[in-house]
Amino acid sequence: MTGLARAFDELRFGGQRTLNLRALQPTALQATQLAERWLREQQVLGAGEALVITGRGNNSIDDYSPVRESIVKLLPSLRRRNVIDGYAEHTPGSFVVTFAPVTALFEAPKRRREKPAPAPRPPTLAGLDEATVKLLRDLAVMSLAVLGVNAPTRAQLEDEMLRQFAALSAALPDGADREALLQQALRRAAEEYEAG
Structure with missing residues (x-):
């Protein structure tokens, strides 16, 4: 070159x-x-x-x-x-x-031949900061609304939050600023839903 x-x-x-x-x-x-x-x-x-x-x-x-x-x-x-x-x-x-787009991670198909990327930690929201949980909840509401679910039940909302958390956390590198990166990814996904 x-x-x-x-x-x-x-x-x-x-x-x-x-x-x-x-x-x-x-x-x-x-x-x-x-x-x-x-x-x-x-x-x-x-x-x-x-x-x-x-x-x-x-x-x-x-x-x-x-x-x-x-x-x-x-x-x-x-x-x-x-x-x-x-x-x-x-x-x-x-x-x-x-x-x-980050939101495309939520639509990724499961393939039998490829091993799924392991989540760095079990999909649980217990250890997350309150601001992160709020961002997850807001994104889950947007995501469900796109699917036509405008009044989700608590179980639907929690399932969607866990699904999004699992998809995004698998994409994040290990490190001290992991939750900050998760918050950034959640904001980016919300912006993509709003723009789309």
Whole structure:
């Protein structure tokens, strides 16, 4: 890649929306896990698009890049699970990924061949901050209204809150600011419902 093309990529994506696996040199499994976690976080943060650099495998045996191939397999899976909306090869060693709306996570189909992403903790609202529970409740009301349920029962509301919590918490990375990211994802999903 020329210096000019690299400069345009830096301008378009910046450091926050670029995952450079080539520089990290992970194994194929590590690359898959890292990329999935990072792409899910980018979706929740509201990135429109991101750049994933895998490398071409020029310094590998037979010019084969196991990291690139693992990402090639991961991207269709993330599209089926409504994490990303699409992807395209940007260069022979990188991909541009566009993200699905956060609300699309609630519609992701269950597939038998793929193991569901494990929730980092059991789906319970007991340990959440009161502000987070209120955001969840508001989002559940919006979601049910879209489905035509304008006066949900308490059980329907709680079920919808748990469903949304499970879907969003599975997309969040582990860390100290996890609940803050959850609140951000809930606000983004509410904005998407209001705009749609």
